[in-house]
Amino acid sequence: MPFVAAGEAFIRPFEPTNIKQHWVIVGDRVQNKFESNLVLDIYGKSPLSMKVGEYQFHGGENQLWTFEPVP
Numbered sequence: 001m002p003f004v005a006a007g008e009a010f011i012r013p014f015e016p017t018n019i020k021q022h023w024v025i026v027g028d029r030v031q032n033k034f035e036s037n038l039v040l041d042i043y044g045k046s047p048l049s050m051k052v053g054e055y056q057f058h059g060g061e062n063q064l065w066t067f068e069p070v071p
Contacts, residue, residue, distance in 0.1 A: 020054070028064045029057065039063050 014021055022033035023040065032038040032054065042062045044050035057063060 025065075025067065028066070030065055031057065040065070 012021070019034040020032065023030050024033050026036075030040040037056050038054045039057045040052055040063070041055035041060075042050055042052055043055070055063070
């Protein structure tokens with residue numbers, strides 16, 4: 001699961017058998033492929049302390065994502 005600290009992003013190596021590392025885009029959220037109640041969630045009190053982690057879906061703005069095509 002990715003996380004951010006001191007302005008740097010860290011990502012664990014992909015493990016195909018680890019179901020916690022399988023994510024899909026569903027509408028305006030990124031949810032776990034095998035546990036649909038888990039989504040990517042932004043948390044932290046200020047922009048410098050914000051992190052991305054998994055959390056149970058509650059529909060808050062911090063769990064909703066906007067996707068734009070890359071030219």
